[in-house]
Amino acid sequence: MIKYKENASLLPHNTFGFDVKASMLVEYNHEDDLPHIFSDERVAGRKFLHIGQGSNLLFVNDFDGVVLHSRIKGIKIASQSDDMVLIECGAGEVWDDLCQWCVQHGFYGLENLSGIPGEVGAAAVQNIGAYGAEFGDLAVAVAVYDVVNNRHAIISAADCQYGYRMSIFKTDEFRNRFVVTSVLLRVSRNGELNLEYGNIKAALLERGYSLTAHLSKRASRMPGVKSITLSGLREVILAIRQSKLPDPAVFGNAGSFFKNPVISSAKYKQLSATWPDMPKYDVDADFVKVPAAWLIERSGCKGRRIGDAAVYDKQCLVLVNRGKARPEEVVKLSDAIIRTVSDRFGITIEPEVNII
Numbered sequence: 001m002i003k004y005k006e007n008a009s010l011l012p013h014n015t016f017g018f019d020v021k022a023s024m025l026v027e028y029n030h031e032d033d034l035p036h037i038f039s040d041e042r043v044a045g046r047k048f049l050h051i052g053q054g055s056n057l058l059f060v061n062d063f064d065g066v067v068l069h070s071r072i073k074g075i076k077i078a079s080q081s082d083d084m085v086l087i088e089c090g091a092g093e094v095w096d097d098l099c100q101w102c103v104q105h106g107f108y109g110l111e112n113l114s115g116i117p118g119e120v121g122a123a124a125v126q127n128i129g130a131y132g133a134e135f136g137d138l139a140v141a142v143a144v145y146d147v148v149n150n151r152h153a154i155i156s157a158a159d160c161q162y163g164y165r166m167s168i169f170k171t172d173e174f175r176n177r178f179v180v181t182s183v184l185l186r187v188s189r190n191g192e193l194n195l196e197y198g199n200i201k202a203a204l205l206e207r208g209y210s211l212t213a214h215l216s217k218r219a220s221r222m223p224g225v226k227s228i229t230l231s232g233l234r235e236v237i238l239a240i241r242q243s244k245l246p247d248p249a250v251f252g253n254a255g256s257f258f259k260n261p262v263i264s265s266a267k268y269k270q271l272s273a274t275w276p277d278m279p280k281y282d283v284d285a286d287f288v289k290v291p292a293a294w295l296i297e298r299s300g301c302k303g304r305r306i307g308d309a310a311v312y313d314k315q316c317l318v319l320v321n322r323g324k325a326r327p328e329e330v331v332k333l334s335d336a337i338i339r340t341v342s343d344r345f346g347i348t349i350e351p352e353v354n355i356i
């Protein structure tokens with residue numbers, strides 16, 4: 001079924017909580033609806049934007065065009081072997097429902113991506129990532145509707161060119177060319193838990209887990225030993241996220257507002273002479289990634305506020321709507337932070353959030 005709604009409020013469709021309007025909102029629940037939608041006179045030739053839950057969008061104005069939203073559902077096993085399972089999932093499924101489904105079925109791969117807001121179609125566009133895992137690590141292929149050629153197509157994961165929060169779907173060349181309709185992911189029956197990233201280990205120790213017992217069947221069954229399991233890891237990751245990140249239902253936000261900048265190793269060496277505690281992650285021999293949260297905090301932006309738009313006190317990377325913020329206040333705050341970081345470190349940080 002296809003639903004067309006004129007002059008629709010996008011308030012339920014963006015986690016910043018801005019009551020902007022779209023000239024037309026179209027919701028559909030089958031990939032075969034797409035050719036009809038794009039040839040409908042209310043849509044054909046008009047500017048359009050496909051959204052998910054709007055958890056990475058900042059609408060600065062009403063959208064003078066068509067906003068599309070998929071309700072394509074369904075999670076199923078496409079094929080399987082003794083240790084590998086291919087999962088096909090509709091673009092309109094909630095990402096975390098897919099993570100939960102995999103964990104419940106004992107499939108490894110998505111557990112570290114638990115709790116990321118948004119829908120499956122957007123995950124494929126954004127190459128979502130957290131705790132050492134990325135969508136692109138698991139993707140086999142992405143099914144799309146090609147708006148330019150009016151046909152369905154399958155794009156291999158290699159052709160999606162996944163990089164840090166990047167894919168071909170976000171490039172100027174292909175933005176708005178493809179609507180993601182479903183994804184094919186490879187998960188495993190006998191995976192290894194990845195506890196290496198961020199504060200996972202500290203959180204496990206705090207909860208009395210052994211960090212090694214899960215590696216041996218014998219040790220994991222020893223009396224008094226609390227061994228970490230797939231579902232246990234998911235719960236811990238959800239708890240860490242909940243303690244660190246603002247709930248959009250309380251303070252509107254779109255997660256990390258800025259990307260972590262990648263700079264040359266030479267520049268890092270130069271900066272670290274003045275800032276010896278500047279953290280970094282090696283990208284390759286010539287480049288390193290610096291946490292934007294550290295740069296923002298050390299630039300003195302913690303607690304900065306313009307109107308009701310503010311830097312979240314527990315995580316500098318997140319900008320929040322403390323109640324009555326206007327979109328332009330969030331943009332002004334973002335610009336002010338970018339300038340301040342650039343003045344202090346000579347590094348230009350860029351928004352991760354899609355500003356519309």
Ligand SMILES: Cc1cc2nc3c(=O)[nH]c(=O)nc-3n(C[C@H](O)[C@H](O)[C@H](O)COP(=O)(O)OP(=O)(O)OC[C@H]3O[C@@H](n4cnc5c(N)ncnc54)[C@H](O)[C@@H]3O)c2cc1C
Nearest residue numbers: 051052053054055056117118119121122128129180254255
């Ligand atoms: C509290 C919070 C925490 C977050 N934590 C993380 C995190 O840990 N890691 C991370 O990577 N992100 C994180 N995010 C950002 C966000 O969850 C992701 O970017 C997510 O993928 C956005 O999903 P969405 O459905 O809301 O997409 P939207 O924000 O609606 O859209 C995102 C992009 O995808 C495009 N798009 C959406 N659906 C389709 C489709 N079917 N076909 C084609 N294009 C489409 C849109 O045009 C847009 O460009 C967080 C956000 C919040 C609010």
